[in-house]
Amino acid sequence: MRPLLSAAAAAAVLLLLLPLAAGQRLRGFSYQLDCGAASSSTDSRGLRWDPDGPYVSAGSARPLSVQGLLDPALASLRAFPYRTNAKFCYALPVDPNRRYLLRPTFFYGPTSTAPPVFDLIVDGTFWTAVDTADDVLAGSASHYEAVFPARGRNLTFCLGVNPDYTKSGPFINALQVIQLHDSVYNATDFTGSAMGLIARTKFGSTGDVERYPDDSFDRYWQPFPDRKHAVSSTHNVTSADFWNLPPPDVFNTALVAEQNSPLVLQWPPISLQNGSYYVSLYFADTLANSSRTLDVNINDYQFYEGTVTSAGLSVFATQWILSGLTRVILTSKSVLPPLINAGEVFGIFPIGRLTITRDGACYGEYEEKPPKHTR
Template structure:
C-alpha cells in the first residue's frame, strides 16, 4: 500500500459507488451519491478490472435531458479533469452506447464505446471560471449515457498555461511514455499531478503504428532533472526509444482532430555512453513543412546528461491521422531519442446562456426542495432545465420559468429581475412572502402567475406598462393598496380576487379586465 499522503485538492469520484475508500495508490475515492440527483447506480458485470472504482457505474435514462455533476473548484485555478467510462455490458444491450460529454455549455467530446471491456478516458485541462465546473452527459444516440469515474487534479504554477485558456480548454489526444518497461501507465504517486502517461507498449489499431526498424528501448535508474514548465515525472523521463538506424517514426489517430493543438515532446539524454553534442535530429510531418523545420539538439538546450528539454508548439494545426518522424541530421553520429510527448486539442469555450449565473443563483436557493433545483450545467444548453424554456436566437436566453407548486418560501427570488428576456413566470401555489419585485426590465413579459401565495404590498404600477402583458394572476395573496388605474384600460386577463385589503377604486372585483 502507498503511504504517501494524497496531494491537496485531489477529488476522485466513484460514480455509482456506495462508500468512500482509499485505493492502493493512496487516492481517496468518494461516492457520488450526494453529488448528483439523477441516474441509477449499477454494479458492472463481467469486468476484469481489479480497481474498485470500476466495479460500479452510474447510468442515466436516454430522455433527451442532460445529467450533470457540479465539481467544486477555486476560481481562476487550473485543473486536470478526467472522466472515465467502462461499459462492461451493464445494460445487456446489443448496441454500444454513444453520447456526448459536455463541460458546462461546451461540447467536450463524444463518448463512443467500441469494445465493452476497454476503458474510455477523456481528459481536459481547464481554467476554472467560477466556483464550480459542470460535467454533463447528454444527447445519447444509442444506448444509455453512463459514467464510471470523475477525477479533478489541481495544476500548480505554469503547468499547461496558455494565452487562450480563458476562451479555450485543452482536451487530451495523446500522452505517451516511450521506452516503457511494461504496459502499465505511469501516474500518481510517480506523477504528483496524477497525469496518466500511457505506455508505448499498449498498441491498438491506428495508434502508435508504423514504428521504424531499429527502434530500441533505453533506460536509466539515475535521477533526471525535470524542472521545466510541464514537469513530466522523472519515471517517464528515465525511459526512451532511440532510432539506431537514424530515425524514429510513428502514426496515430488523434481524438478530436483535425484542429488547432498544443503539442510538446520531452527529451533527455539518458544513454550513458553518448556525448550529448552528437545527437541532433529534425522533426518531419508530411503536409506540415513549417512544423518540420525544427532541429532538436538536446545537448545544446539541456547541457549535460539527464536533463529535460521540452520543445513544442503552443498552437499548431494537426490532422486526425498524425504521421511523424524524427531523423538525425548529417552532422549527428547518433539517431534520435524520444522520452515522451503530449498532444492536446484546443476546444473553444461556448459561453452558453448569459442568464446562467442568475439561474444558478436562483436554483441554489432551493437545492433541498427537489431534484429540479439540482439539474446543473447551463440552464439552456444542450437541453434546458425541466422547469425552464429558452430561446436560441440571437442568444440562449431564459424566456419561461415554471415553479408552480414547488413549496417555495421566502421572497420572490430576486434573480428574476436580471432575467430581462422573460416572457412567462409561473410561481403560483407556493408560500412566497414579501412584495412583487420590479420586473420592468423584462419588457417581453406576457404571462405572470403569482396566485396562491402570501405576497404583501401593493400592485406595482410598472405592470400596466409592460407592452406584451396578456395574463396577470395575483389572486389569493395579501396584497393591499389600490390597483393601478392604467391596468383598467388593458385588455388583459387579470385575476386579483382573495386580496382582502386590495382597494378597487369603485370597480367591481372582476377576475378579467
Template sequence: MPNIHLFFFLLSLHAIAASAQSGFVSIDCGSSSKDYTDGNGIIWSGDDPYIHTGENKVVQSSNTLSPVLNTLRVFSTRKKNCYSIPFTKGTHVLVRASFYYGNYDQNSSPPSFALHLDGNKWATVVTSSINWVFYEVIYVVRNEAISVCLAQTEPYQFPFISALEVRTLDSKMYPYLDFSNYALFLNERTDFGANQTLIRYPYDKYDRMWIAVGPGTGMTAVTSTAKVISTSGISDNPPYSALQNAVTTIDATETSIYFYPTLPIISTYVYMNFYFSEVDVLDSKTQLRSFNIDIDGLSKGDPIVPTYGSLTEMIFSNFTASSSDSFSLVSTNNSTLPPLINALEVFLISNPLTSGTNSVDVKQLSLLQTQFPVLAEWSGDPCLPEFYSWEWVGCSSDATPRVIDLYLSGYGLSGTIPDFSSMDALQTIDLQNNSLTGEIPASLGSLTNLQLLVSGNQKLCTSSCGSSVPPSSPGTPSDVPSSSGGTPSDTSSTTPSTSTSGKSSSKLPIILGITIPAFVVFLVIVAFVAITYHKGKTAATAARNEGFVSLNCSSSSNSYTNTMGITWYSDDSYIYIGEKKGVVTTKTFSQAMNTLRVFSTRKNTCYSIPFIKDTKVLVLASFFYGNYDQKSSPPSCDLQFDGNNWLTVQASVVI
C-alpha cells in the same frame, strides 16, 4: 509558423509529492460505499452529493485495473444529466471522466454518447466491450462549480460514467495557451519504452496518466542510468518515472524515428509537448546526439541535443495538424547517435469556450429550483450546448443565451408564483395544470412581452385579490393583476405582446394516464385555419409550418419528411419524462411507428403543445405496441384532453 520554445535545465529532480491530496476530487460513480483509499493512495468517495439523477449499476465483467470501475451510474432519461462539483473559480484543473462498460446491462452493446463541460462540447464518448476508456481536459474553472454532463445522442444508447476526477494543477503549467478562452483536450500522453503499463499518482503528483508504449519495428527501449532527471524550472513538470525510459533505433546508423500521434482526419489546432533526456554519459569528443523535429519533412526550430540527468522540453503551440501529417525525429549531419524520445503529450485545442447562459437568468433559475424541489434535479448550463437545454427551458440563440421560455405545465408545482421580473427576456411562462396558490406577482407587469399561462391552478387568484397592483393599459388581456378593474380569463393569459392574428397562444395538454404503463407512438395536430403567429421553442415554431404539428414520439431525429411530404419532429421539446423504446415488430408503412415513449411512473403524464388559442384543430394520437417490452401483453390506458376524459385506449399485438 508555430511558436516553439526550447528549454534546457540541469538542476536536480523534484522529490515525489507527498501523499496529501489537496486539490483532488475523486468520485466513484454509482458507488454507495463510504470513502476508501485505493492501491495508489487515492481517496475515493461516492457520487450522490454531486448528482440527483441516474441509476447505480454494477458491471458484469470484472476488471483488474481498479475497484473504481466496478460500479457506474447510467442515465436513461432526459437530454442531458450533469454532475456539479463545487470548485474555486480561476483554478487550473485537470478533469478526467472514465468509462468501463463491463456489460452491466447484459446486452453486450457498449454505447456512445456526448460529454459536455460547462456548457461546451467536450467529446463523443465511444465505450468498449472490454476496455476502460477515459477523456481528459485541462482548463481554468470559470464558475463556482465544474459542470460535467452526459447526453444521449443515439436511440437506446444510454450514457453512463464510472469515475470522475478533478486535479488541481500549477497555474504555470501548459503556459502557451490562453486559458481564459480555451481548453486542452488530451489526445495522448505517452511514456516511451516504459516497463509499467500506466504511470499516475503518486509518481505524478498531479495524477496525469502516462500510457506506456513499447518500441516499434526497428526500435529498442533504453533506460537512463541517471539516478535523477531534473525537471526543476520546467513548468509542465513531468514525473521521473515517465522520463527514465526512452526509445531509439536498433541500428545506430539509422538517422530517423517516425511516430504517428492520434490526430483527427480534419486539420485542427494542436498543442504538443516533447520530452527528451539523454540516457547515458556521452564522450564529448566522440559522441553527439543531435536531431531535429520534422513535420511533413520540414525541420521546426533548432536542433535538440538531450542532456544527461536533465530534461529538454520542446513545446509546439498554435499550429494545425491532422492524421495526414507526418512527424519524425531526424539526426543532424554532425550527429553520431540516432534520435531518441522519452515522452510526449498531444492535446487538441478547444473552440472558444462559452461564458454560459446569462448569469442573472441562471441565478433566478436556481432560486426557482430552491422553491420547487421537483426542479432541483436539473443541473449544468440551462441553455448550452445548443439543442441540450433543460427540458422546461427555452433559450435565445445569442452568444450568451437568455432564458425566454419556461415550460412548467404539469410539473406538480405548489405554493405561490415567484417573482420572475429579473428575467427580463422572458416571453412565455407556462404554469398550467399545477397546484399554485395566492396571487400573480404584480412585478410581472414590467415584462411587456410576456405571455403568462396559468389555467388549471384552481386556488390561484387571477383577478382582483384585494391587494394593490400596478396599472395596466385598458383593454389589455392579462392575468397579471391590473387596476383597470377587468377580470381576466382564468384559463390562459398574456401580458401585452405582438400577434398578427390578435389572438393569444395557449397549450394543448395531451394527457396519458390512469392505467400504467401508458405509451404513445405519435401525435398529430392539424389546424383548420392559417396560423400566422406563435411564441415558443425554436423546434416547436418550425413544426407549425402550414398549421401542422407532427410528433414522432421517442424519435431521436430532430426532423425528417416522410414519403407523403409530412415533416415529423422529435417529441423532446414537449415532454420531459418517459422512456424511449423501439418496437420489436416493425411496420414498414410508417417510420413513425418504429419508436414509442412509455410512461411507467405517475398517475398522469402530459404532453404540452403550444398552440394559438381559439384555433380549430384535429388532434390524432396513435398507438402501436409492437411488442416493445417483449411480453406480448399490449396495455390499455385512459386518454385525456385538456383535463377532459377522451377515451380508453386498448393497444393491440398487431395493428
C-alpha cells in the same frame, strides 16, 4: 499545410527549464469520485475515492457484477434516464483562478447490445462524444481527458443525451477533477480555450501506464514499445526542473535510432482532424554526462533543432497545425543517434457559455458543437 502559430503564442517552440516544486499529493479542489458507490474506498496507489452522490442529484446507482476488476472504481456506475436533449450535471466547487484536469471513466460491463453514446459538456462547452463500443469488445474501460479553466466557483461536468446517437441514457463509472499546478500547460490561452488529450506517451516503455504516485497529477503516460529501438537508463532527472512537471521516470526509457539512421514515428497513432494542437516533446540523453544534437521534424516542418543532455529537455509548441496521420522524424546532427523519451498532444478547442445547473439535471438544446477532440 505549414504550421502556423498565433500572435499570443509568439514563441512557437520554447525550451523551459524552470525550478518548480511538485506536490506529492492531489491537493486543493481535487476530486476522485466513484460514481454509484455507497461508501469511500482507497485504491492500491493510496488514492481515496468518494461517492458521487453529494455532487449530483439525478441518475441511479448500479453495481456491476464483473469478476477480477483491478480498478475498484469500475465496480459501480451511475446511469441516467433517456430524455431527449437532457444534460445531467455534476456541480463541483473549484478555485476560480486555477485550471483542472478532467478524466471521466466509462465501463459498461458485459453486454449483448451496443452501449449508449452521449456527449460530454463542461461549463456549457461541448467537449466530445463518448463511444465505448470498441473498448467494451476488448473488455476494457474508456478514459477521456481534458484540461479546462475554472470559470467560477463551481465547475459543471455534464453528460448530454443526444438522440442522433442512441436511444438510451448516459452512464459514468468514475470522475477525476484534479487541480493542476499553475505552471502546468500555462502557455495555452485558457481565457478562451480548453485542451482535449489526444496522446500522452512514454516512448520505449514496455511496462504499465505511468501514473500516480509517479505523476503528481495522476496523468496517464501510455507505453510505446519498440524492442528494436528501446533503451533504458537510470538518470536522476528532476521533475521540478520542468514547467509541465512530468514524472522523472518518463526520462528513463527512450527510443534511440540506429547509428547513421533517422528515427521515424507515426505518432500519435490516429488520424487527426485539421486543426491547432499543443505538442510537447521530452528528451534526455541516455548516457550519463553526455549530449547529442538532433533535428526534429513533424510532417516535414522543423519542430526543434538543438542539443539534448542527460539533464533533460522539454520542447513545446502551443498551436501546431496538424491533419491526418502525423510523422515525427528525428535525425542526428552529431555522432550519437537521435532519441526521444516522451510526448503529449492535445487538441485545442474554444470554450463557450456557462451551463446553469438545476437540481443536477439541465434540460434543453446545447450549443453548436466544434470538431470533436477525443481521448
